[in-house]
Amino acid sequence: RKEVEQDPGPFNVPEGATVAFNCTYSNSASQSFFWYRQDCRKEPKLLMSVYSSGNEDGRFTAQLNRASQYISLLIRDSKLSDSATYLCVVTFLEYGNKLVFGAGTILRVKS
Amino acid sequence: GAGVSQSPSNKVTEKGKDVELRCDPISGHTALYWYRQSLGQGLEFLIYFQGNSAPDKSGLPSDRFSAERTGGSVSTLTIQRTQQEDSAVYLCASSSPLTGANTEAFFGQGTRLTVV
Numbered sequence: 001r002k003e004v005e006q007d008p009g010p011f012n013v014p015e016g017a018t019v020a021f022n023c024t025y026s027n028s029a030s031q032s033f034f035w036y037r038q039d040c041r042k043e044p045k046l047l048m049s050v051y052s053s054g055n056e057d058g059r060f061t062a063q064l065n066r067a068s069q070y071i072s073l074l075i076r077d078s079k080l081s082d083s084a085t086y087l088c089v090v091t092f093l094e095y096g097n098k099l100v101f102g103a104g105t106i107l108r109v110k111s
Numbered sequence: 112g113a114g115v116s117q118s119p120s121n122k123v124t125e126k127g128k129d130v131e132l133r134c135d136p137i138s139g140h141t142a143l144y145w146y147r148q149s150l151g152q153g154l155e156f157l158i159y160f161q162g163n164s165a166p167d168k169s170g171l172p173s174d175r176f177s178a179e180r181t182g183g184s185v186s187t188l189t190i191q192r193t194q195q196e197d198s199a200v201y202l203c204a205s206s207s208p209l210t211g212a213n214t215e216a217f218f219g220q221g222t223r224l225t226v227v
Contacts, residue, residue, distance in 0.1 A: 034215060043221055046215045098161075
């Protein structure tokens with residue numbers, strides 16, 4: 001089983017749609033969770049951290065389910081500019097809180 | 112600058128030559144990561160440093176690849192006898208995992224390596 005798994009997509013959605021991505025992780029002792037965004041030919045950048053109680057940032061909502069070992073990202077009212085690859089990131093206590101990146105989920109928002 | 116700096120930004124080399132890629136992490140960041148990304152593909156983990164030691168080098172694809180980090184700061188990724196399949200963008204990231212639970216990684220802009 002991969003340490004961090006994501007559906008690669010692509011998710012093709014119309015503008016204004018709501019879309020959700022899930023990510024599963026293998027290490028139950030993981031402490032920190034993030035969603036990153038990577039635009040074409042650019043480096044990944046932090047989109048948002050994921051807190052145990054769930055958190056929201058504008059149109060973006062992140063949730064953590066420790067019992068089932070998955071995190072989710074919900075995007076409401078999708079914009080063309082949301083088109084990117086979304087990377088799930090989890091820390092692993094093995095090797096001193098090393099960050100492990102998922103392979104990413106491609107989102108394409110179309111007009 | 113305040114961010115992760117990588118050099119060179121672009122490198123074209125002939126097959127069989129050695130190349131060195133440099134990463135200057137954010138000051139004070141103890142963790143440093145090297146990834147590579149081929150066009151249209153996901154991030155491929157290469158190596159992880161914590162300080163000057165590399166507790167996880169499991170992603171290095173062959174013994175032609177090596178990396179070192181000195182003074183807990185700058186890191187160099189060396190590829191010997193480059194092959195065409197080494198062509199990719201090499202990304203470096205740093206973070207400070209010892210300062211709190213939610214510590215993000217910051218990426219440099221990468222080195223685009225082309226082996227001809």
